[in-house]
Amino acid sequence: MKLKYLLIALIFNIANSNPIQEANENITSTSDGAPVNASDDLPMDILTNIAEMLGSVQTQSTVQSEPVFPDCSILSEEIKEEVRSHQHTVDRIINYLLYGQHKGLTYTTLGKFLDAFGPRMSGTEALESSINATLEAARLEGFDDVHTEDVQVPHWVRNQESAVMVEPRVKTLTILGLGSSIGTPPGGIVAQIIVVRSFDELQAVARHVAGKIVVYNQPFDNYFQSVKYRTRGAVEAAKLGAVAALVRSAASFSINSPHTGNQKYEDGVKKIPVACITIEDAKMLQRLTDIDGLEVFVNLSMGAVNLPDATSRNTIIDWRGTSRPEDVVVISGHIDSWDVGAGAMDDAAGCFISYHANLVLKRLRLRARRTVRTIWFTGEEQGLYGGYEYFKKHRNESENYQLLLESDKGTFNPKGIGFSGSNTATCIMQEIIKLTAKLNTTELKTRGGGPDISMWKSIGVPIGSLHLDTSKYFWFHHSDGDTLEVEDPDILDRITALWASVAYVAANITANLHH
């Protein structure tokens, strides 16, 4: 009723009041706040790599520009000829996947995997069961070496959660608590909200924040710019005395879809509960609080708990090399996911193309000189736990690493390979993917990698990833929409073929790609 009298003139624009102007004038942004940088918690090269991996628009503060394509006249005709000699083999791989016995299998088996296990969050039985099944399958299949390496991973449990706007009217807000968030007391927190579009705006209203729930309604220009509010929103709000934070989902499109993800507390700053809300609700809360004199209250209830770390496993499946079996080319993805949707494009699909690429080589009896190793990393979503553990354990063998590839920005229409390596290695990679012209994947992008392999770059090991159309990635990322529906059988076949071709040729050529 309060709302009715407050809004009626505005709603119908009685007396020519202009709500557009009012809304724009209501919040002015100042920039006297402390600079807030989401990149504090990751080294710059990893950060850049992740940004690139996610197809972010470049921002001056966080993303370096792409290296210039090298002058490939440096490459000897001999090396080029050696690469070209693999055309027949690459054609066999492509034909087997596009027209042969393996056609459609990456997709259908991915579907059955997702249907059987669902999403696979770190600490869950589903994750470990899915790894067990993979191990059994790979052993039954007869791979040379199938084993796991333990990784300690955070064990966060969502439990029941809800948010309801209780004033000025009752409206359920669709939320997803953020990974590592604490819960609320039973019954939840009821508090007035304060909505800001940026950390600068938060600082500008600093003295009004205590006791309130801070709602971040940051725009989505790119993932990097948006996700820092998910990562650090709770900490920055808590520093000013907020009792909880709600963060607009880092998404480029929404059908009222919340997108979860990780967040980080900071030592010495009070932990407050934090969840993401939908784009639609964030903008609605902004509009409501932009109305002078209108107070908006939310009841936030979260049962989230952080349990002791759990043990998960990186899964390693080798198709051994002939003459240099100790040298490896890695093709990989991460098998853990968030606990929503099915974790299909993020990142079971990356795991499945990496498994099937190796399986295709095996079924075609294509053994390269070096070992082709499929890795399914674990614990990626909570902070690259599997990737760091693998690096720690194996970095001293770095001379044995010819190349690491990871697919973790979806498996949409591929254009080629993203690659970070020396000039010579880049030129060789360009020659390699020329062999995949039938797949239409010959575009080399001079930056590549994946979160779990990003650390290898700093010690001279080349890393790479798919170069592909990521335009819809943030429609589905970390949401209930990340299911088999985002995948396409034919595209997966093309990607598996590309992945297998690059892995095989890189594993077979004489030249070493690392520095």
Place this chain on the structure above:
Amino acid sequence: MKLKYLLIALIFNIANSNPIQEANENITSTSDGAPVNASDDLPMDILTNIAEMLGSVQTQSTVQSEPVFPDCSILSEEIKEEVRSHQHTVDRIINYLLYGQHKGLTYTTLGKFLDAFGPRMSGTEALESSINATLEAARLEGFDDVHTEDVQVPHWVRNQESAVMVEPRVKTLTILGLGSSIGTPPGGIVAQIIVVRSFDELQAVARHVAGKIVVYNQPFDNYFQSVKYRTRGAVEAAKLGAVAALVRSAASFSINSPHTGNQKYEDGVKKIPVACITIEDAKMLQRLTDIDGLEVFVNLSMGAVNLPDATSRNTIIDWRGTSRPEDVVVISGHIDSWDVGAGAMDDAAGCFISYHANLVLKRLRLRARRTVRTIWFTGEEQGLYGGYEYFKKHRNESENYQLLLESDKGTFNPKGIGFSGSNTATCIMQEIIKLTAKLNTTELKTRGGGPDISMWKSIGVPIGSLHLDTSKYFWFHHSDGDTLEVEDPDILDRITALWASVAYVAANITANLHH
């Protein structure tokens, strides 16, 4: 665990079994079932009109082809000249909306309305409050006649609802109970599911249906073909002894978004609870049940109840004509919605363009010869209750009705007007919309109308609607995604300008458009 052993070979395609073939061979469709026709409950012309209105692909059984555009040499130069004499007035309307004081107002006021009242299902206080506010506003604004006419509407309440796949693993299914569905007993129903893609497939497995929950996984070729499973799915399943039905949402795109809507029970057939599920979950349930020997169980719990009919109101706002005030041109939408999202494009936006078009005429002091009447129908979603009531009450005044327009297929990018009337009326309408060249809305489609005005066509009164891009309409329809986010300020301005221009000119010309 059961699932693990059943699926492990399939998941990883061990031993070259081909899951694609298996999946395809598993269900064969026969067509010995009784023909099932969703159109039983509506007259053909209304049905055709609704199908057309919804931009459906034509299907031979339900949608007639569009009438041929008439030879407009029948139109006298005098009539054309009279229509053309309105160019200056139409330009004023367009300028006022696109560049003048009214720019952006349809959008911003729609936003405030949606924020204030939320969705407005028949029987709710929100619906009646929103109507009260509208009445007050229109009276404050100084419209000539602002009143309501009572309509008895169904009063269905959703209450708590949930569905969980409990075997072979635990997975929450995102559901929305369907309007008029009964609830389940407390604690819900736990039953095995049986999945079919069509009523034909249902008949083919008729003897396996008793005691089960029928899941319809019909494809979405067009809304009409798909929605009959929502409308009649429960009845057809109940005839075979099913205990409940779950229907794949009638949607063309999904981010795990269920789309609700109405369903109908049939006298003499046991009422069973029915809800819609998402495209993603429907396809997953199909894939799981396609696996030989795998039994899938769902726990469906719905608190839905049907209360006694409630009283709602059609809202009528007149901007009176000068010389022929008893004659009317109607511009309309329906203000009731489902109880999800905000009911923005379905159909608050249709109401708002109809209100603002009249408001623009009033503020520009453009009084036509005939009255321009804005109607916000009520009770549309449960079966056109407001439309039928208005027709019943006013059909005897049909000679006073020059034209009825309704906007109820969204307010996306407009191309022109859809129009159903005599050849002469069609040619005049073509002349009228030529005046809106600046809006890029000069395309006349020879079929138009809306659900609440569809019945007027049979008694010779011309009806029309927006002709527009409906390609994304079924992304959001009846879902939580139907919020202000689907609307665009500039497009709404163009539509309001088109609506106002057509209404004014049609209300001002000498010629009568009805037969």
